[in-house]
Amino acid sequence: MKKIYYLILTLILLTACSGRLEAASLKVSPAGFIIHNIVPGRTYDVYKESGLQLTIYNDSAADKTYLLSAHRPSEGGTWEKGYLEIPDPKWCWFDRNEIKVEANSKAYVRFHLKVPDEERYYNQHWVVTLNIAGKPGPGGGVGVAINVRAQIETQSRAALKSVTPDGLIGVVPSVITLKTKENREVVIFNNSATNETYKIYPLTDKEKFQKYISAGFSPLPEPDWLKLGDGSITIPAGGRKTLSLKVSLPEKEKKKYESIIFIEGQSATGFMRVQFMGTDDKTEVMRQETK
Numbered sequence: 001m002k003k004i005y006y007l008i009l010t011l012i013l014l015t016a017c018s019g020r021l022e023a024a025s026l027k028v029s030p031a032g033f034i035i036h037n038i039v040p041g042r043t044y045d046v047y048k049e050s051g052l053q054l055t056i057y058n059d060s061a062a063d064k065t066y067l068l069s070a071h072r073p074s075e076g077g078t079w080e081k082g083y084l085e086i087p088d089p090k091w092c093w094f095d096r097n098e099i100k101v102e103a104n105s106k107a108y109v110r111f112h113l114k115v116p117d118e119e120r121y122y123n124q125h126w127v128v129t130l131n132i133a134g135k136p137g138p139g140g141g142v143g144v145a146i147n148v149r150a151q152i153e154t155q156s157r158a159a160l161k162s163v164t165p166d167g168l169i170g171v172v173p174s175v176i177t178l179k180t181k182e183n184r185e186v187v188i189f190n191n192s193a194t195n196e197t198y199k200i201y202p203l204t205d206k207e208k209f210q211k212y213i214s215a216g217f218s219p220l221p222e223p224d225w226l227k228l229g230d231g232s233i234t235i236p237a238g239g240r241k242t243l244s245l246k247v248s249l250p251e252k253e254k255k256k257y258e259s260i261i262f263i264e265g266q267s268a269t270g271f272m273r274v275q276f277m278g279t280d281d282k283t284e285v286m287r288q289e290t291k
Helices: 046-050
Strands: 003-005 008-012 021-023 026-029 032-038 043-045 054-058 064-071 092-094 098-101 105-109 111-114 125-134 145-154 169-172 175-178 184-190 196-202 232-235 240-247 257-264 269-276 288-290
Touching: 026 125, 026 145, 043 046, 046 111, 054 098, 054 125, 064 092, 092 125, 098 105, 169 269, 175 184, 184 196, 184 232, 232 240
Parallel strands: 032 145, 175 269
Antiparallel strands: 003 288, 008 032, 021 026, 026 054, 043 111, 054 105, 064 098, 064 125, 092 111, 125 145, 169 184, 184 240, 196 232, 196 257, 257 269
16 A cells, blocks of 8 residues: 655745845745645655755855754744644754855755654644854854744644544644535544643634645635634543534635634643635645555
């Protein structure tokens, strides 16, 4: 049996126009990105899979050398709600540890990724920080640095075989796709050591939505198309509960829409994607072919 999986990439334009991050003479593009449908156990060269590589610009009058590394985001800065820190930043790496960029020029680096082949790593939403920092010269000193946030989402699976998903909170499946008026269920796992009452609500801030939305989708125009039960759910420590979703999608709606649903607790916050495919859509967002 052979399965073919398709990596989906979304670029995030965090700056007003350019989609770059800037620090003095150093600029990096893209400002951020989301990688969807990562299969645990598979090694990814993101450039080969999607055409994405990081562009490093040196706008100074002298050649510069930059150091490249991956880190947990808590080592410096904040990150988007609903994502957890990647368990091990060593799962991500560049094709080199440092790169020299000539004066008033640019250079490219490739990003690689491999999540261990464990079932608990499906349905995950993680963030890793990619650091590009100026290498100090012979006289010492601190160089400029930029952090690019990569949002990594592993493949959604509707059922896991006798394992709980990794992290303080788990949502199974992490992506629900719909074409008709269908009611669905998701299982929410409280993997923390305390009882939790989770608030369940959609993301409605249009500006923030651009940091989450999948490529090819528009924000859901009518929140009433999706009913989220009572808006909260209480789960004991180490427990799980099922959440029912009631969908009222118009029968002749042709466009593709996406809703981001947060499950917010005291110890951790997760989210799921609910994708309305539209009546004219002939493809799947995450295609899987079996031979």
